[in-house]
Amino acid sequence: MLNAEKNALLTRVGPGTPMGDLLRRYWMPVAGVTEFDRRATKALRLFGEDLVMYRDLSGNWGLVDRHCAHRRADLSYGFPEREGIRCNYHGWCFDSTGACIEQPYEDVAHADARMKERVHLKAYPVAEKGGLLWAYMGPQPAPELPDWEAFSWPNGFRQIVLSEIPCNWFQCQENSIDPVHFEWMHNNWSLRQKGVLHPYSAPHKEVGFEEFEHGFLYKRVRGNATRQDPLWAVGRVCLWPNGVFLGDHFEWRVPIDDEHTLSVCWSFTRVPREAEPYAQESIPTWYGPIRDDEGSWISSHVMNQDFVAWVGQGVVADRSLEMLSPSDKGITMIRRRFFEELEAVAAGADPKGLLRDPDKNRRIVLPMAHREIFTEGLPLDELRAHPIFGRHLFHYPFQAGQPEAVAQAYRQAMGLDRLQAAGHEAAVAAGAAPSSVSPARTT
Numbered sequence: 001m002l003n004a005e006k007n008a009l010l011t012r013v014g015p016g017t018p019m020g021d022l023l024r025r026y027w028m029p030v031a032g033v034t035e036f037d038r039r040a041t042k043a044l045r046l047f048g049e050d051l052v053m054y055r056d057l058s059g060n061w062g063l064v065d066r067h068c069a070h071r072r073a074d075l076s077y078g079f080p081e082r083e084g085i086r087c088n089y090h091g092w093c094f095d096s097t098g099a100c101i102e103q104p105y106e107d108v109a110h111a112d113a114r115m116k117e118r119v120h121l122k123a124y125p126v127a128e129k130g131g132l133l134w135a136y137m138g139p140q141p142a143p144e145l146p147d148w149e150a151f152s153w154p155n156g157f158r159q160i161v162l163s164e165i166p167c168n169w170f171q172c173q174e175n176s177i178d179p180v181h182f183e184w185m186h187n188n189w190s191l192r193q194k195g196v197l198h199p200y201s202a203p204h205k206e207v208g209f210e211e212f213e214h215g216f217l218y219k220r221v222r223g224n225a226t227r228q229d230p231l232w233a234v235g236r237v238c239l240w241p242n243g244v245f246l247g248d249h250f251e252w253r254v255p256i257d258d259e260h261t262l263s264v265c266w267s268f269t270r271v272p273r274e275a276e277p278y279a280q281e282s283i284p285t286w287y288g289p290i291r292d293d294e295g296s297w298i299s300s301h302v303m304n305q306d307f308v309a310w311v312g313q314g315v316v317a318d319r320s321l322e323m324l325s326p327s328d329k330g331i332t333m334i335r336r337r338f339f340e341e342l343e344a345v346a347a348g349a350d351p352k353g354l355l356r357d358p359d360k361n362r363r364i365v366l367p368m369a370h371r372e373i374f375t376e377g378l379p380l381d382e383l384r385a386h387p388i389f390g391r392h393l394f395h396y397p398f399q400a401g402q403p404e405a406v407a408q409a410y411r412q413a414m415g416l417d418r419l420q421a422a423g424h425e426a427a428v429a430a431g432a433a434p435s436s437v438s439p440a441r442t443t
């Protein structure tokens with residue numbers, strides 16, 4: 001339980017707030033590179049600030065104030081130039097540092113006034129990694145952008161899914177260290193949605209939490225499993241400060257403002273050995289819907305189920321009304337860590353997990369179960385028979401709404417179409433049945 005003051009400390013992220021200051025010290029994934037295949041600019045709201053991201057005609061990224069410094073026109077309707085972005089109202093042009101580099105009328109008619117030297121737009125650095133575009137909104141010098149090993153695994157099909165969730169970021173992140181919810185929200189709720197009453201999935205017998213350099217690990221023992229099971233022996237990663245890493249995918253919860261969160265999912269599926277070598281030319285980015293046609297929350301896929309929990313807690317969860325139990329120990333741990341890091345930042349120190357040394361930022365390996373499947377691959381038959389990844393082979397399990405073009409590119413990468421043509425229709429059809437959706441298998 002937290003009082004209103006402490007709840008506000010954790011949840012308020014606008015300019016000048018302690019948590020806003022803390023989170024701005026980390027690079028945040030905010031868009032997919034391939035979104036710019038079909039657009040030149042993208043309006044973004046991050047940490048309560050309205051911004052526009054663009055790629056100029058030289059291929060350089062920019063992230064600047066959405067409103068022009070002149071009379072506030074919307075720069076998401078501006079047009080990129082060879083360098084920078086030009087406002088479509090009176091043509092002022094700004095480079096990626098926010099400097100005004102051209103004022104067409106003023107430069108000609110009042111050149112002596114050198115007005116543009118006094119004009120500067122708010123601007124933030126942008127970097128590419130893993131097909132994602134990352135923004136850094138904190139003080140300089142910027143830390144290293146983490147080079148997680150998964151970003152450079154070969155022979156995989158990657159995809160990026162974005163959704164806007166209408167609630168505060170911190171309740172989303174508390175879900176990253178909540179082992180028991182897998183059993184109920186994903187396993188058992190999915191069973192009930194399919195009309196299955198019993199038996200429910202294996203119950204949690206023990207949960208454990210540990211802190212490490214890049215976040216926290218949560219561990220579990222379920223049913224008849226033992227502590228030798230990788231879900232205890234290795235655990236899962238609650239990635240500091242606002243992500244989770246489950247081996248086959250990352251999720252980040254990026255604050256849009258106090259009441260909205262950008263959910264960013266980056267997933268990787270290793271192609272079967274038969275489909276190697278495979279090099280993905282570009283990583284598709286798509287928007288995952290969160291409501292169905294009737295306005296209800298979609299609940300068919302793993303992350304959609306999580307979204308139902310998050311928004312259900314209220315726009316900003318009132319933690320003065322909660323009743324934590326022993327299974328919430330990890331949540332208490334991350335809250336305590338955040339409070340301590342808020343103090344560290346206020347005292348002028350670097351907060352947890354910032355990478356400053358480029359030599360230590362090379363293909364960083366995070367703890368994960370079944371790592372060899374991602375780094376070595378499996379023949380198709382073994383992949384199909386695998387209790388977790390066999391279920392994911394024919395169907396994207398994490399979010400609803402995958403566009404057909406992405407599904408098609410995936411099937412092609414995985415060699416599923418070729419298999420079908422070669423007479424493996426039965427196998428493909430069996431795997432492709434909707435019942436293959438098994439959030440129960442994603443833990």
Ligand code: FES
Pocket residue numbers: 068069070071072073087088089090091092
């Ligand atoms: S409002 Fe942008 S140039 Fe005038």
Ligand SMILES: [Fe+2]
Pocket residue numbers: 175181182185186302306
């Ligand atoms: Fe979940």
